[in-house]
Amino acid sequence: MRPNVAALARVGIAVAIIALLPAVVPSFLVFDLIYVAAFSIAILGLVILTGMNGQISLGHGAFMALGGYVVAVLAHSAGWPYWAGILAAMVACGLFGLVFGLIALRLAGVYLALATFSLAVATPSFLKHYKSITGGFGGMSLQPVQAPAGIPTDGQHWLYYVSWAVAGLAFAVSALIVRGKFGRALRALRDNPIAAVSFGVNPYVYKTLAFGWSAVLAGLAGAFYAIPTAYVSPDTFTFALSITLLIGAVLGGISTFWGALVGGIVVEFLPLVAQQINAAAPSVVYGVALILVMMFLPDGIVGGVLRLVYRFRPAPSQPALESSTPSAAPVAVSPQTRE
Amino acid sequence: MHDLAQQIVSGLATGSIFASVALALVLIYRAMGIINFAQGELAMFTTYIAWQLAQMGLPLWSAFALTVAIAFAGGVLLERIVIRPVERAPQLTIVIVTLGLFIAFNGLAGWFWGYIVKPFPSLFPTEPITIAGVGFSAQDVGVIVVSVITLGLISLFFQKTKLGLAMRAAALYPEQSRVLGIRVGWMLALGWGLASVVGAIAGIMIAPVVFLDPNMMQSVIVYAFAAAVLGGIESPIGAVIGGLVLGVVINLLGTYVEWIGNELRLAAALAIIIVVLMVRPEGLFGRATVQRV
Numbered sequence: 001m002r003p004n005v006a007a008l009a010r011v012g013i014a015v016a017i018i019a020l021l022p023a024v025v026p027s028f029l030v031f032d033l034i035y036v037a038a039f040s041i042a043i044l045g046l047v048i049l050t051g052m053n054g055q056i057s058l059g060h061g062a063f064m065a066l067g068g069y070v071v072a073v074l075a076h077s078a079g080w081p082y083w084a085g086i087l088a089a090m091v092a093c094g095l096f097g098l099v100f101g102l103i104a105l106r107l108a109g110v111y112l113a114l115a116t117f118s119l120a121v122a123t124p125s126f127l128k129h130y131k132s133i134t135g136g137f138g139g140m141s142l143q144p145v146q147a148p149a150g151i152p153t154d155g156q157h158w159l160y161y162v163s164w165a166v167a168g169l170a171f172a173v174s175a176l177i178v179r180g181k182f183g184r185a186l187r188a189l190r191d192n193p194i195a196a197v198s199f200g201v202n203p204y205v206y207k208t209l210a211f212g213w214s215a216v217l218a219g220l221a222g223a224f225y226a227i228p229t230a231y232v233s234p235d236t237f238t239f240a241l242s243i244t245l246l247i248g249a250v251l252g253g254i255s256t257f258w259g260a261l262v263g264g265i266v267v268e269f270l271p272l273v274a275q276q277i278n279a280a281a282p283s284v285v286y287g288v289a290l291i292l293v294m295m296f297l298p299d300g301i302v303g304g305v306l307r308l309v310y311r312f313r314p315a316p317s318q319p320a321l322e323s324s325t326p327s328a329a330p331v332a333v334s335p336q337t338r339e
Numbered sequence: 340m341h342d343l344a345q346q347i348v349s350g351l352a353t354g355s356i357f358a359s360v361a362l363a364l365v366l367i368y369r370a371m372g373i374i375n376f377a378q379g380e381l382a383m384f385t386t387y388i389a390w391q392l393a394q395m396g397l398p399l400w401s402a403f404a405l406t407v408a409i410a411f412a413g414g415v416l417l418e419r420i421v422i423r424p425v426e427r428a429p430q431l432t433i434v435i436v437t438l439g440l441f442i443a444f445n446g447l448a449g450w451f452w453g454y455i456v457k458p459f460p461s462l463f464p465t466e467p468i469t470i471a472g473v474g475f476s477a478q479d480v481g482v483i484v485v486s487v488i489t490l491g492l493i494s495l496f497f498q499k500t501k502l503g504l505a506m507r508a509a510a511l512y513p514e515q516s517r518v519l520g521i522r523v524g525w526m527l528a529l530g531w532g533l534a535s536v537v538g539a540i541a542g543i544m545i546a547p548v549v550f551l552d553p554n555m556m557q558s559v560i561v562y563a564f565a566a567a568v569l570g571g572i573e574s575p576i577g578a579v580i581g582g583l584v585l586g587v588v589i590n591l592l593g594t595y596v597e598w599i600g601n602e603l604r605l606a607a608a609l610a611i612i613i614v615v616l617m618v619r620p621e622g623l624f625g626r627a628t629v630q631r632v
């Protein structure tokens with residue numbers, strides 16, 4: 001599909017806003033925005049896996065944990081620079097994702113949800129158990145990031161631009177992937193697996209690769225979650241993190257890339273606002289919001305906005321990133337379906 | 340040998356908790372094809388209610404009985420208000436709605452009662468019970484007895500009462516049941532009520548051991564998943580046997596296999612879930628489903 005001008009304009013506006021934001025917002029917000037980048041990358045992984053591939057993962061926090069810990073261990077114990085650690089994290093997560101993707105092929109629908117849920121709950125206990133590598137309960141601290149010599153900015157702003165550049169790259173590469181043959185195969189497999197297979201689409205290859213790419217993104221996000229915190233511990237990567245990612249994907253809109261960006265913003269800032277009511281308020285708000293969105297706004301915030309826009313402007317000019325998916329993505333998986 | 344016998348009984352005690360929560364999951368899965376991810380959190384929340392009632396001066400067993408009644412009403416209401424609107428929605432939608440319940444109840448418990456771990460009074464005496472020269476903890480024995488009674492009553496209810504029969508019919512043949520005048524929607528709601536009761540009892544039974552905190556059921560629900568998967572997610576008897584076996588195996592592995600210890604018990608449950616789902620997805624007692632292409 002040919003990118004249209006309106007879509008490019010939207011992407012351009014988003015890029016411009018992201019580039020200019022640090023100049024206008026206070027510096028503590030810059031720090032929050034770095035996490036938005038990390039969350040958006042991870043949620044993008046979920047959008048590809050769940051929204052486009054039709055596979056449920058409640059355990060993407062586990063892939064983030066792997067990514068974060070690979071960077072941390074390599075930097076802490078082997079003295080690797082962060083960029084090399086990040087690449088290693090992506091490779092490690094990709095491999096783990098391919099293996100888990102192979103397993104996931106045999107777990108249809110709700111069974112996959114169950115297995116990934118358990119993976120997410122068990123992750124901290126793995127991290128606590130292998131103390132000699134992970135530092136156990138206490139975790140390990142990392143060097144704060146400094147801007148390279150010759151660049152006139154502080155570490156925080158440098159990290160902001162690096163994170164968002166990486167996020168931009170992740171979104172761009174993912175967009176290229178899902179727009180082509182690969183994305184078409186995934187959508188065909190999601191919407192009508194039998195027809196897709198009859199036309200020669202190999203479900204095993206495509207679904208496993210999609211799981212792998214989704215895990216690479218989660219690992220990348222894990223790295224950019226660990227580095228600004230300059231600290232990793234088993235409590236960083238609890239089940240709550242996995243759920244946070246799913247919440248971001250659902251509230252943002254699980255069938256579009258824009259949903260990943262909006263979801264990243266929501267999961268970073270909504271708790272900060274809700275916390276002012278009560279320490280437990282974010283959970284309650286999240287839980288109620290999940291239920292209400294599923295009942296009334298199944299395409300999330302982005303879907304809702306699009307619906308409003310189209311109501312006032314009937315000529316449908318398809319936004320580029322949405323063009324890769326139908327607006328209402330039914331992820332139909334019946335409990336009886338088994339490969 | 341004494342030690343082994345004690346470990347097995349203690350495994351059976353935790354196993355009967357897993358069995359109860361697994362049974363609650365299976366009850367709902369059989370009726371609607373839904374896995375209720377919030378089952379453990381509902382049990383946690385009702386356990387807090389029992390604690391609150393006991394704090395307000397109610398004798399422990401009365402608090403227990405009142406909590407069971409509240410749990411039943413709560414389960415029925417949840418089904419009517421939250422689950423009913425999405426009943427026919429795609430699987431992913433329902434999974435997310437039950438996760439929403441999970442997070443909301445976890446947060447509500449933290450909101451009302453805080454995140455500080457609280458001790459929960461045991462319903463059973465503290466002196467050990469001596470059988471054949473081996474002292475068993477009365478808590479363990481009590482938990483096993485209460486669970487056996489609960490599971491027995493549930494089974495009798497489904498086998499011997501007209502209402503139980505109607506519920507089974509509504510789950511298996513909703514259309515035909517409707518024609519025969521069974522209120523299928525209400526039968527499903529009753530199922531949620533019963534599942535919630537079984538969960539509440541399990542929560543009150545395990546709370547003296549794991550203590551009361553909003554996250555107390557998070558690993559229990561994973562074990563319950565493992566138990567249900569092991570026994571076959573559609574088989575109530577499978578869930579119970581799966582739970583008991585899992586309780587004993589996990590306890591023995593954690594005690595006698597050094598490299599597993601305390602922390603990798605959850606990982607063992609995860610491994611069971613994945614291996615069973617890959618090798619024999621229908622579980623030990625389920626029937627294989629055949630899909631028409």
